[in-house]
Amino acid sequence: MIHVLDTRLHHAVLDTFEATFGKRPADAQIQIQTTRAEFEGDRTVVVFPLAGLAGAPPHVAAEKLGEALVASQDWISGHNVVKGFLNLTLTDASWSEALRDAVGTPSWGCAPASSRPQVMVEYSSPNTNKPLHLGHLRNNFLGYSVSKVLEAAGHDVAKVQIINDRGIHICKSMVAWQKMGNGETPSSTGEKGDKLVGRYYVAFDKAFKAEVAEGVARGLDPKEAEAASPIMQAARTMLQRWEEGDPKVVGLWKTMNGWVYEGFNATYHDMGVTFDKLYYESDTYLLGKKHVEQGLEQGVFFQKEDGSIWVDLTDDGLDEKLLLRGDGTAVYMTQDIGTAILRFEDHPGLDRQVYTVGNEQEYHFKVLFLILKKLGFAQADRNHHLSYGMVELPEGKMKSREGTVVDADDLLLEMRSTARAISDELGKVDDFNEEEKALLARQVGHGALKYFLLKVSPPKSMMFDPKSSIDFFGNTAPFIQFNVVRCKSILRGAEVDPGSLTWSLDTPLDAAERTLAAGVLAFPNVVQEAAEAYDPSVVANHCYDLIKAFSSFYQDHPIAKEENSDKRNMRLALCAAVSTTVSNGMGLLGIDMPERM
RNA sequence: GGCCCCGUAGUUCAAGGGAUAGAAUAGGCGUUUCCUAAACGCUUGAUCCAGGUUCGAGUCCUGGCGGGGCUGCCA
Numbered sequence: 001m002i003h004v005l006d007t008r009l010h011h012a013v014l015d016t017f018e019a020t021f022g023k024r025p026a027d028a029q030i031q032i033q034t035t036r037a038e039f040e041g042d043r044t045v046v047v048f049p050l051a052g053l054a055g056a057p058p059h060v061a062a063e064k065l066g067e068a069l070v071a072s073q074d075w076i077s078g079h080n081v082v083k084g085f086l087n088l089t090l091t092d093a094s095w096s097e098a099l100r101d102a103v104g105t106p107s108w109g110c111a112p113a114s115s116r117p118q119v120m121v122e123y124s125s126p127n128t129n130k131p132l133h134l135g136h137l138r139n140n141f142l143g144y145s146v147s148k149v150l151e152a153a154g155h156d157v158a159k160v161q162i163i164n165d166r167g168i169h170i171c172k173s174m175v176a177w178q179k180m181g182n183g184e185t186p187s188s189t190g191e192k193g194d195k196l197v198g199r200y201y202v203a204f205d206k207a208f209k210a211e212v213a214e215g216v217a218r219g220l221d222p223k224e225a226e227a228a229s230p231i232m233q234a235a236r237t238m239l240q241r242w243e244e245g246d247p248k249v250v251g252l253w254k255t256m257n258g259w260v261y262e263g264f265n266a267t268y269h270d271m272g273v274t275f276d277k278l279y280y281e282s283d284t285y286l287l288g289k290k291h292v293e294q295g296l297e298q299g300v301f302f303q304k305e306d307g308s309i310w311v312d313l314t315d316d317g318l319d320e321k322l323l324l325r326g327d328g329t330a331v332y333m334t335q336d337i338g339t340a341i342l343r344f345e346d347h348p349g350l351d352r353q354v355y356t357v358g359n360e361q362e363y364h365f366k367v368l369f370l371i372l373k374k375l376g377f378a379q380a381d382r383n384h385h386l387s388y389g390m391v392e393l394p395e396g397k398m399k400s401r402e403g404t405v406v407d408a409d410d411l412l413l414e415m416r417s418t419a420r421a422i423s424d425e426l427g428k429v430d431d432f433n434e435e436e437k438a439l440l441a442r443q444v445g446h447g448a449l450k451y452f453l454l455k456v457s458p459p460k461s462m463m464f465d466p467k468s469s470i471d472f473f474g475n476t477a478p479f480i481q482f483n484v485v486r487c488k489s490i491l492r493g494a495e496v497d498p499g500s501l502t503w504s505l506d507t508p509l510d511a512a513e514r515t516l517a518a519g520v521l522a523f524p525n526v527v528q529e530a531a532e533a534y535d536p537s538v539v540a541n542h543c544y545d546l547i548k549a550f551s552s553f554y555q556d557h558p559i560a561k562e563e564n565s566d567k568r569n570m571r572l573a574l575c576a577a578v579s580t581t582v583s584n585g586m587g588l589l590g591i592d593m594p595e596r597m
Numbered sequence: 598g599g600c601c602c603c604g605u606a607g608u609u610c611a612a613g614g615g616a617u618a619g620a621a622u623a624g625g626c627g628u629u630u631c632c633u634a635a636a637c638g639c640u641u642g643a644u645c646c647a648g649g650u651u652c653g654a655g656u657c658c659u660g661g662c663g664g665g666g667c668u669g670c671c672a
Contacts, residue, residue: 002613036616046615048652058652084652085616127672169672308670317600318668325670332672362601363667389602390665397665419634426634444634456610459602461665463609472634474621475610482634489633529613541611541620548620555637597634 001542003521005090005098006032006043012073013045013065020068021054021061029053034518040080041087042095042514048084058084093505096570099517102581103498103573109523109584111154117351118156120343121147121386124273125162125357128260129173129201131194132267132408133398134391134464135358138453141590142388143356144273145454145536148588153531158347159276162339165257166282167332171238173197174252175231176204186259192266192409193259207231236327243329270412272446272590279339285330288338291375292323300374311371321367336368337375344379352382354534359387359459386534389461391453406466415445422472429596440594444478447591451477454589455540475544477591480582483547485597487579490559491572498576503569512553513574519546520577523585536589543585550578 010030018024031046047062054061059081066079066086078089102108123143126136147157177184177200186193208231215225226232241249268274292309295301301311306326313319323333344350355365365385373380390397398405420441423429429440455475456462472478491498509517523542530538559571583593 031613031615033613033615038617044616048615051652083616125672129672164672167672168670306670319599322670327670329670331670358666359602360666361672364672366601387602392665422634428634460610461603465609471622476621478634479621486633537611545611545620551633552637 001034001518001522002032002525003518004524005094005521008075009043009045009088012069012076016068016072017050017054017065019072020064023053025050025053035087037511039082039085039087040089041078042090042518043088045086045088046084047086051084062086092508095509095514095517096503096505096507098521099570099573099577102520102577103501106499106580107584108520108577108580109527110152111524111527113151113154114156115154116156118158118347118349119150119352119354120158120160120347120350121150121354121356122160122162123147123356124268124275125164126264127169128164128194128257129169129198131192131198132264134406134408134411135398137271137408137411137449138388138391138462139356139358140268140271140273141450141453142386142458142536145450145589146354146356146386146534148590149527149530149534149536149539152527152584152588155531156349158350159274160343161275161278162284162335163261163278163280163282165253165280166242166285166335167330168235168239169201170253170257171235171242172204172208173201174249174256175234175238176200176207177256178252179207179231186262192263193261194263194267196263197256197260204231204235239329240327267408267412270409272592279343281335281339284338284342285335286338287342288334288336289324289330291337291341292334295323295371295375311367311374313367313370316370318363318367318370321371323371333364333368333371336364337371340368340372340383341377344377344382350379350382352379352384354384354386356386356388359389359461361385362387384534386458388458391462391464394463394465406464411449412446415449416441417445419445419448419472419478423597440597443592443594444472444481444597447477447481447586448472450589450591451480451540451586454536455544457535457537475541477586480543480547480586481591481593482597483551484579484582484586484593485595486554487550487575487582488595490554490575491579494559494572496569496572498573498580501569501573501576503566503573507566507570509570512549512557513571515549516546516553516574516578519549520574520581523581526585527588530588539585539588543582546578547582550575 009032013030014025029049031049033044033046035041035044045065047058047065051058051061056064062081062084066081066088069076069088070079075091075094076088077091080087121143124136124140126132144159147159151157180203181200184196186196189196208229211229211231212222212225215228216222220228238249242253292301296303296309301309301323303309307328308322308326309324310320310322313321321333322331325331340353343353357365362385369380369383372383393404393406395404420437423437423441429437432440519542526538526542530536557571559568559575586593
């Protein structure tokens, strides 16, 4: 854990080392860390890497360096050496000063807006045939949170989504609806549009499988049977008609897409995620086609006898990849090429793009980025695939056929209902009106879910156990929210304005107080680190550690009983700083903090 | 087969190449009883295996083993 005082310490070590040993270490050789609780001191300099340069054994060099630091820096009050570790104690005043600065900064941890280049973050981008499920929740929360983290790190962020509104998959549900729909609409059935269309996609799949099975029974091999399936042929024909602009097909397409996105938007609203701009695949696939055709002319790609266009990536250790079908229609990759290029054209100042997409598509993005490079696209290496692992259930992977898919709407509802039930049972907010109670249930229930999905580092696949994830104790958002509420309540009770608290800078801070201060002071670095790694879990775990430290601190440091006003004010400032830091951190995860609960 | 990701307490997750691998939860023992979405103290318990690099490896390298993913004219 690095914090703001470390920058100062870093330079002091560099200069003092040079003055003492006559050589200047490289920045990377200076390692500073939090002193372990069992040793005396606040910050520890790891001297092993410096021993060679000092020409002395680590413990000797550490001792000399420690003496020199204490002598030359009035804010370092003491030192001790254990093996090659130099433990330093900082003065009370240095802690108090840093704490005072933190308390006076409501946006603590957030860098000035737009102090760094613009970044585009894509997330969500679901398949329109399937209602959103648990996996999409991880995607949306992750993408949204990474956007917030990048913003806090000073970047100008554009949150975008690609709407997959064309392609064979759309035609499948359209065909099924035409054949079996009897004119059903979301308003006639009362069903959410995405759920209705999803149902017809399933119906298509069922009919298709039945036709294939029938074909196989007639003696065809499976591939032939698939190609011969009438319903699949109908879907292909429809895709061609769509690309030709057939008004009837386009009309149906607009209607059904409208249903889906009405449904999705309701879920996005419920999740609390937003987008700054939407890109439509139907707008970008033609641009993609153009670039593929240009690539073919330039000899970057090649064409097979059936007219299909491919890229050969065998020299890069990958395969041949299809870019355009034999019948001239576009595939997923075609539109992704167009979309990537369009986005950089749209945003002249754009430094890079981040794609939040599951790790099952790592190959796809590797190929995409390589193709962009081969096309000579200037920003080809300014793309990042933010890959994340699957969410698994105790029974294994979610499988729609086995009915083990956890629906996003259902889960969100269940989370708020559970939070509401607990809240009602406790009766602590009986004075809330219905609207306030519903808001609290949402903040707590949805917060629990967001935190659960974001506290795990993205590359890892994670286990979602519906029973234990509803748990509101331990490393959970409700625990954090609750303790921040306590902080706020303490400050309310003390009737002070945190920003105007003053105390003598020499007021001593004990070990527990220094730990809390260090957690607060480290927060800006934590945000930077999270931004560089595209990893909100860094923020989540830091917030938990800090609030937990506060929780046990308050257990035996009840502020109200403190008589000395310097000490009391310092502790109130600490309380305010913790509250602000953790609230800001949770905000970066898209989690709201209630005032009371 | 090839390529990618992951292997840490019973379980779910931590640990910028640094000291005795941390939490939570479950279990065990004890205290307390609504101050706060009950509390506190103590306790049991883990780096998949084998080499290598390093003053120092859960972390980096090589090889195994195990789990997952990708390798579609699906997205």
